[in-house]
Amino acid sequence: MLSKTKSRIPNPRKRAMLLAALYIAQEQYGWLSPEAIQRVAERLSLTPGQVYSTASFYTMFKLRPQGQYLIQVCEGLSCYLVGGAEPIIDHIRRSLDIGNGNPSSNGKFTLEIVQCLAACDLAPSIKINDELYGDMTLEKIDELLNALRSKD
Amino acid sequence: MFEPILTANIYLPESEKISTYLQHGGYQATRKALTEYTPQELIDLVKRSGLRGRGGAGFPAGVKWGFMQRDDRVQKIVAINADEGEPGTFKDRQILECDPHQVIEGVIIASYAVGASQALVYIRGEFFLGVKRWIKAIAEAYEHGFLGKNLVGTGFNLDMSVHRGAGAYICGEETAMLESLEGKAGNPRLKPPYPAQTGLFGLPTLVHNIETLACLKHIVLRGADWFSSIGTAESKGPKIFSVSGHVNRPGNFELPLGTPLREIIYDHAGGVRDGKKLKAIIPGGASTPVLTADQVDTAMAFETLEKAGSQLGTGAIVVMDESTCMVEAARRTTKFFAHESCGRCVPCRIGSVRLYETLARIENGQGLPGDIDRALYLCENIDGSTFCPMGAALVNPARSTIRKFTAEYEYHIEHKRCLVHVD
Numbered sequence: 001m002l003s004k005t006k007s008r009i010p011n012p013r014k015r016a017m018l019l020a021a022l023y024i025a026q027e028q029y030g031w032l033s034p035e036a037i038q039r040v041a042e043r044l045s046l047t048p049g050q051v052y053s054t055a056s057f058y059t060m061f062k063l064r065p066q067g068q069y070l071i072q073v074c075e076g077l078s079c080y081l082v083g084g085a086e087p088i089i090d091h092i093r094r095s096l097d098i099g100n101g102n103p104s105s106n107g108k109f110t111l112e113i114v115q116c117l118a119a120c121d122l123a124p125s126i127k128i129n130d131e132l133y134g135d136m137t138l139e140k141i142d143e144l145l146n147a148l149r150s151k152d
Numbered sequence: 153m154f155e156p157i158l159t160a161n162i163y164l165p166e167s168e169k170i171s172t173y174l175q176h177g178g179y180q181a182t183r184k185a186l187t188e189y190t191p192q193e194l195i196d197l198v199k200r201s202g203l204r205g206r207g208g209a210g211f212p213a214g215v216k217w218g219f220m221q222r223d224d225r226v227q228k229i230v231a232i233n234a235d236e237g238e239p240g241t242f243k244d245r246q247i248l249e250c251d252p253h254q255v256i257e258g259v260i261i262a263s264y265a266v267g268a269s270q271a272l273v274y275i276r277g278e279f280f281l282g283v284k285r286w287i288k289a290i291a292e293a294y295e296h297g298f299l300g301k302n303l304v305g306t307g308f309n310l311d312m313s314v315h316r317g318a319g320a321y322i323c324g325e326e327t328a329m330l331e332s333l334e335g336k337a338g339n340p341r342l343k344p345p346y347p348a349q350t351g352l353f354g355l356p357t358l359v360h361n362i363e364t365l366a367c368l369k370h371i372v373l374r375g376a377d378w379f380s381s382i383g384t385a386e387s388k389g390p391k392i393f394s395v396s397g398h399v400n401r402p403g404n405f406e407l408p409l410g411t412p413l414r415e416i417i418y419d420h421a422g423g424v425r426d427g428k429k430l431k432a433i434i435p436g437g438a439s440t441p442v443l444t445a446d447q448v449d450t451a452m453a454f455e456t457l458e459k460a461g462s463q464l465g466t467g468a469i470v471v472m473d474e475s476t477c478m479v480e481a482a483r484r485t486t487k488f489f490a491h492e493s494c495g496r497c498v499p500c501r502i503g504s505v506r507l508y509e510t511l512a513r514i515e516n517g518q519g520l521p522g523d524i525d526r527a528l529y530l531c532e533n534i535d536g537s538t539f540c541p542m543g544a545a546l547v548n549p550a551r552s553t554i555r556k557f558t559a560e561y562e563y564h565i566e567h568k569r570c571l572v573h574v575d
Contacts, residue, residue, distance in 0.1 A: 013353065018335030019318055057337035057494075058318035060277045076239045077438060077484050078396040078470055085484075115321070115488045116239040116438075117278055120396030120470075121403045130280035 067110035076116040084124020162250035170292035173253040181369035194265040200376035202388030207361030219348035232273040238437035240468035243392040252289035258365030321492035340540035384410035387453035397471040428473035436465020439545035441552035489546035503534040517568035
C-alpha cells in the first residue's frame, strides 16, 4: 500500500527538469499546446495541471500558437527615453497589420511588448526570436522586416 | 585613470574561450585558493576584503559564507544568480557573455570555502547567447580539470550545470530563483529560513550574483587589503555601473565604488545628450528612488546613496534630461512592476495595479483631486507588507517622484496635461 502511494509522489528532483522539458516541448510543437503539456506531464510523472500552472507563470512559455518570427519590443524606461517603445511598437503594428500577442494572419509574425531586455546601452532594442538588435530606428526596423518577409 | 579589473578582458578577441582566459593568467586563483588556503581562511579573507553583494541588497559576502552549515555530512549547493532583470541594468549580461571563466573561478572559490559539491547557474531566459556560451565554458572547464572530480589535484569535487530561466523578473529574488530551479513557478519563499540553512531541495545553499563572484579571483590573487583599498568606508572594490537614458555614450563603466555620479555621467558617459539640462537620475535600477539634478555630486556607494534617500541597488544609472515627464517615467516603471508581480501577496498583486492605474490616470489628463494622496497611501501600505522585497521596491518610482516632483503631478491634475513638453 505504501509503495503504491510512494509511486504517486513525484520525485522532486525530476520536477527540476520541468523548465528544460517545457523548452524542448515548445521547440518541437511550436507552442505549448494541450498535447505538449500532456506529453511533458507524462514524462516527468506530473499532472497536466502542475505543468500548466508552472508554464503559465513564465512569459517565455507560449500557451498560444506563435508566428514563425517572434518580435519583442522593449517598452522600458531607457528605451522610451531615447525614442523607443510606442513609436516602434506602432510602426511594427502598422507595417505588419497585427496586434499584440496574436500571430499575424499569415502565421509569420507575432508582436510582443516586453520589459527591459537588459540591453539599455543599445536602446531602443528589440529581439527577433533569439537575436538581439540594438540602436533601432524605424528605417532599420523596415530593413529587418523586409528581410524576414522575403524569407520563407 | 582607474584600471578595469572585472572588465579587463571582455574586449579581447574570443574572450569567452578558456584558451584566451588561460593565456591571460586564468585559473591561477583557483590553484592558489585550493592549495594555499583552508576554507576558513578563505572566508576570513573575503570578510576582510569588505566585498558586498552586487545583486542589489549589498549583503557582506564573507558573512553570508559564515552562515553556511559546517556539517560535512550535508550536501551544500552554490546557486549563481544570472537572472538580470532590473530595468536599466546590463552589467551581468556583459560578464556572462564575455568572461564566463572569471565567474566560474569565483564559483569554484566560493564552493570550496563553503564546502559545496554542486553549483547551478540560473541564467535569464532571454540571454540566449549567454546560455550558449556558458554551456561551452563549463564543458571547457571540465576538460581542463577545473570542474569535476579532484580539482587541481586537491581532492575537492565540484559539478556545475546551466539552467535557463523563462522570463520572470521575480526569479532574480533569491528564493524565487530556487523555486524556479526546482521546476516550479517563481514564488518567493518566506524568510527565515534563509537559503544558507534551507535552500535548493532543502539543502544549505549559497546564492551569489555574477558580479560578486567575478570579484573573488581578484581578491584571492591580490589580497583583501588591496581590494578594501578601493572604494569608500563601507563600500569596497570595483563596481560596474550601467549607464543609459539621455547620455551621449551609454554603456558599462567599471569604476571604484564611491565614484561621484557627476563623474560617471559627464566624464565617462559623455554627458547629457543634445546639451540639455539634467533633471533626474535613477541611481541603482528602476526600483531605487530617483535623485534630482542637484544630487549629482552624490557618491555611488551603499552608505552615501542611503543618506541621499536612495539605494545603490544594481548600480544601474538611468539619466533623464529636462524634457522628461516624471509622471510618465513613474507610470512606465510601475507598469513593469505590476506586470512582474508574482501574484502571491495581495498588496503587491493588487496594490501595484491600483498604483499603476492611478499614475496612468494622472498622466493621461484624467487625474482626480486627491489622486496624489491616494497614490502615496497605496505606497505606504504596499511597502513592508509583502513576503519579498518586491513590495518595497515597486513603490519607489511613484513615491520618490511624487515627493521630489510634486508640482508636476499637481500640474497634470489641474491642467490635464504635462508640465514639460513631450514630443
